[in-house]
Amino acid sequence: MSKFDANATLDVARGERAVLIVPEFTGRDRKGAGARRSVEAQLDEAQGLAEAIGVKVAARRAYRLRAIRPASLLGKGQIEEIAEIVREHSAGLLIVDAALTPVQQKTLEEEAKTKVIDRTGLILEIFGERAASAEGRLQVELAHLDYQAGRLVRSWTHLERQRGGFGFLGGPGETQIEADRRLIRDRMAKIKRELEQVKRTRSLHRDRRQRAPWPVVALVGYTNAGKSTLFNRLTGEAVFAENLLFATLDPTMREIRIPGFDKAILSDTVGFVSDLPIELVAAFRATLEEVASADLLIHVRDMAHSDHDAQREDVDDVLAALGLGEGGPPRIEAWNKVDLLAGDDRTALLNEAARRDDVVPISALTGLGLGELQKRIGERLTQDDQLIEISVPASDGSKIAWLHARGEVLDQRVSDDAIHLMVRLSRDNWARFQALKSA
Secondary structure (H helix, E strand, C coil): CCCCCCCCCCCCCCCCEEEEEEEEECHHHCCCHHHHCCHHHHHHHHHHHHHCCCCEEEEEEEEEECCCECCCECCHHHHHHHHHHHHHCCCCEEEECCCCCHHHHHHHHHHHCCEEEEHHHHHHHHHHHHCCCHHHHHHHHHHHHHHHHCCCCCCCCCCCCCCCCCCCCCCCCHHHHHHHHHHHHHHHHHHHHHHHHHHHHHHHHHHHHHHCCCCEEEEEEECCCCHHHHHHHHHCCCCCCCCCCCCCCCCEEEEEEECCEEEEEEEECCCECCCCCHHHHHHCHHHHHHHHCCCEEEEEEECCCCCHHHHHHHHHHHHHHCCCCCCCCCEEEEEECHHHCCHHHHHHHHHHHHCCCCEEECCCCCCCCHHHHHHHHHHHHCCCCEEEEEEEECCCHHHHHHHHHHCEEEEEEEECCEEEEEEEECHHHHHHHHHHHHC
């Protein structure tokens, strides 16, 4: 009987002590999000990720790497120092804020004599704990299995030790590995079929919304930028919003009122993060298609964060990976948490925002600037509208009501048996009205 369990969780109790390591790459190895951040910022974010699953960081260190060791990532002296720190703090977990190969993870576990988890595994565990919907759990499990599939080639010196995660292994022998590999393949195939059905259902829902006159506005941004707080403010809902990385995983959609529209749909999405594991980008593609189909993106930025510019680049990178770079939906930047700024910093930010028509400074917490944001959303959604003179039979009340509901009626006069209207309509609604007339 295989010991593989696709629904297992990380074998780390809340409050478990951990040592956190951030490799500081130099030279040609210095790339990606880490190249845009200070070491201290990387340490802070990695600690936030660890604390998001209840791990207590007992010690944290940054190590400069002149070259990456294929077998261990770090140098021999650095590993010996890390092992000593682990013993000193009685840590049950070593967190490495980098993507480790299976061989590197195995070497570090043997040398430090404790469990090791890399950045990808850590983010996957957070998602595994937070996913609430059936779809979200399937997406997370698929990402776990994809990540783990390449880690079945290892031969553990501590073969009987149960490791955590969605199926981390604790059994001996090549036969066991082959059995687990087969179970992973079968389970991944089943999940992909279920997610394909979810994708078809979502596509039908999107088609239905696109036939309706309501625009879709999607909130995107770095994790913990304040998207859910803004969502709650604009909708009057009570979506979970906490000072936690990845507080929101499952997309939420609600009606909102926007100037110029009787109704719009606001979507709250999963937060992005630097060096987002490719397994998660792939697994959550079906959910993030909601972003791709939006009429407008609101990029919520935490302007009180010291690395807000690097975070903006990280969000741009993820959107580009989803095919939403140039040519994607138009964007507005909501510069959030301005209430936390003071003095020259606040003045400089407000002056810069005033020079741009794609930026609105706000505080989702206090409500500052939200009226202006709603106004700007309405303007952006109607910027391609056209003025059209339309004549409708006076007896056709349904079409007249349709035009009042979907457009902005600037003038209306009656002559003979017809009503003549000057209406501002979006291109889509003008096409819908023409289809309505010919139906």
